[in-house]
Amino acid sequence: MASRSSTGGLGRDPVLLGLAVLALAVPLWFLAGPGGSALSWGIQTGLDLGIMVFSARLARLTAGERPARRFWLGLAAGGLLCALGDGLQTALVVAGGPGTPTSLVQSLCVVLAMSVMMVLMLRHPLGDTGRLRLRLWLDAATVLAGVAVLLWYFSIGAQLGNPRLADQLASAASSVAMLVIVLGVLKLILSGTAPFTRLAGVAGCAGVAGSALGAAASIIVTGGPNPRVEAVASLLSCILTVASVRIQEVQTRNPREDARVRRRRFSLMPYAAVGVTQVLLVFALAGRGADPRLWGVAAGVLMITGLVLTRQLVAFHDNDRLLTDLDRSMLELRQLHGELRHRATHDALTGLANRALLAERLAALPPAANLSILVLDLDGFKQVNDRHGHHTGDELLVAAARRLSARVRADDLAVRLGGDEFAVVLPDTDAEVARRLAQALTEALSEPYALGGTEARVGASVGVATGTPAGLDALLRDADAEMYRIKTARKTEALAAPDARVPA
Template identity: 40%
Template sequence: MRNRAGAVDPVLLALVLGGLLLIPLFLGGFGGGAASWTVQTVLDGLDVWFAWRLARHPDVPAIGRRFWGAVVAACCASAVGDTYQTLLTYAGAGDQVSVVQTGFVVTGMIIVLVATLRHPLGGEGRQRLRLWLDAGTVLTAVAVFLWYFLLADELRGRQAIDRWAAAATAVVMLLIAFGVLKLVLSGTAPFSRAAGVLGSLGVASTALSASVASVLTSGDRPPGVMYLAQLIPCVVMAASFRLQLLQTRPVDPARGRALRQRPSVLPYLAVIAVQLLVVNALRDGGPDLRTWGVAIGAVAITALVLSRQLSAVRDNEQLLTELDRQREWFRALVQNTSDLTVVVRLDGTVEYATPAARRVLGVPAEELVGTSLHDRTHPDDMPTVRRHVAWQAENPGQSTGAQVRWRHADGTYRWLDLISTDLSRNPHVRGVVINARDASEARALHDELQRQATRDALTGLANRVLLQRRIDEAAGAPDRAPVSMLLIDLDGFKAINDRHGHHAGDQVLVIVAERLGGLLGAGEMAARLGGDEFAVLLPGTGPREAAALADRIAAVAAEPMLVNNRWLTVGASVGVASGRPGEGDRLLREADAEMYRRKHDRKAHQTSLR
């Protein structure tokens, strides 16, 4: 209900229908002074209730609750005064408004006026000064029109004091109305734009109707019209309070900033209106009291507008100076940064590139513009790019990182760390901003550390860590194909180390590793476990194929090898174990036991031959 701005709210609908019913009631002569003050008192009670709920609303910030607290006090003062006047009317005191009622109403008006003026308008310095100058300009224009059309001819005679009091009341009410409008336009108002405009309309109508109804009209006007002129604006104000209660929601800072950036046209319209009024006053005849009042008002409003424009010119000069400084600052950063910044469309086409493009990619920035980054990306990195783009589409405005390879002008690919932010919804950018830093050296170091952590330094084969990682990966494979494991221990290797030295032994290990690698197919992996022990992981290989490969490995390893101009030979005991993925530890144990059994059998066979 709240977010629908009261479109079907029964209370708001009742206020509208009630206001419409007042028209035939008073124009038909069915309602008099007592009925008018009774309706006025009921509306005051509704104002107090609505304002009290706003002052305690959880979505209203603290400064807004203070404002609505002041409105509660003002509405209570008006309710007390109108209630007192209602009782007097029923007691037969007539239609004469009492001093008590006037005092309470004026007190309420002053409370609202102070709350409006004390509420922060936003901005600072000359920006706040311009807000006050705008307020003064519009108020001066209102005063000029009141003077010309109502006050100049009427503020004379035996009731001049009463007329001046009514005119002052009207000015105060108009001041409140404009204060409300200024809060709405400044973006810091504790109420919505619709509720503020509606409330301003009600306050302004109350001001004019009070002045017209009390002293600035002739006595032969039907009293029903005067009652309606006083009650309808009060209905409008009550409706504005109810509308604000329906529209109250948590504060949106972005919306407030947008409203503050919107200039007010009210002061300029006020100036135009006063100038036209000056022409009309001079056309009607020679200078008199009314004409002099308009002329003085025109001079005052011109001075206010000139002051406002001078303030704006000074701010514009400072703004231009600041923009020039920021532009030079930005140009210096762009020209001298070592990172490449590009703005690309959603299809990957480059719209802007910084001069660092020549250092990072060997391409001038102007040549990079208009090309596609997808064509420059390494094909193996395109899945990463697509995931990157999909994430940004789901999280617009947020930054994310990736590491991909882009083609350099020399044809090689360079690793780059990318930080990209999708600003395609920003009307000033309309693209994806990418900051790219050359990460080739860091990537090379990373790959080398990764290789050292998972590879045997002597033979280049996988080490035990990488072997275990591959066993775990095989266990998580979706298919349940058989897995075989070979464990290899070299026979006679210790004798070569003792007789020819460790350097010769290292060369033997390297040659054996090369021969192992030559016997393996795709997906199969050889690892050195340490010393002269090797392992071979055979995913998708059954027992028969594994046993055949073990025989070939033993035969190839036993072939003579030339080391330091000497022909050396070693043997190989190979243990075989087969099973299912997920049984890696069992396969290692069984292959190890089979390898030692074969080694024992080989030694026993050699002993029997002797």
């Protein structure tokens, strides 16, 4: 099992550091060193296995999220298919030499892997609806159009002059598959329901798009086909794809490393796609030797496009800031509302519920529900208050409220009725259970209290009544009457005892 990257997160993850070293070594080895197709296929196979392993781990980490688990299981299956195809091709190249043609089995494995990924991307659920979903698809289509222009110029268009129809069809099919996968990744990134973070998604999207543009790197660097440059471009793209999956694993295992931040209300990706196509236009015109008139038109188009995009982005940023301020104000308003409601329904001194919350809770119960109510009073509280002062009396009430709250159930409601009088509402509780709780509360509240350097002792008289919420007033009267009978009986016993002190 890989480490949880607790040693420092993404910047010090050993797998990501290893991939970074490999990304630096690949250009040196294949451009300035001996290179070799067998090594290239072998590295590719290892990277495919990395995708499979990290995706399988993510499937286990997201076992409770069905769509996410399905996504990572599918990606693990795609990595396995690619590893099988590239592993077979590695063996064929080792046996037959550098000129060995690409195996049909390898091509089929890659096509199957791409098909799996396309289905996964397009089936993953979207979170937005209505016009938000329309905006999402428009943004994704804009970015996809930019990628398609790049593919046309560097891949499909470059193959139009190739006399071999098979090469043209292979280039077109590969480009279309890559476009669909990129569309799926973009859909998930822009929707906010992706099973990966934005950082991992952007890295994966760049890796997939780079795989489709491998031939373009050769044209840009050397002006024509170059197997070494194509191998470097392909391997670097695959390294980036593996890194994206590993980034997701690290961020999933370590929530503090999670790059998912507040979702921006607009995406910069469509505007980046527009900018890239404008740069490509300049590149194409320079390669074709355009005349000054055409350059003037192109400059005007670039300038107008830049101004429009800048104006649009400024408006988006202003709207985003206003909406952020509105969200903050709404949050503060909700917090204030919650604080005011708590003050209105809870006792300020003890934090227990008050009569308003008591009535509200009982009104929410079915009229025929069975419940019991305890009404209790602290015996001897007045003497403590008179002897030690109101501050000590308040401390005693707070301490008694804590003991009361600690001994009732989660569904019960402890209430301060006023002064030193409390109540406990016990839903779905019969009289026998209620009397056992009354006895336990009597014992707990009668234990000594340490209050500001002095020790105070009080007793507790608890009355019990059982009925339904519809008879709340009658229940409180009955419990209160029983509580006073118990208190009176204790006073009588205390008067009969020699040298007795009568509790209030």
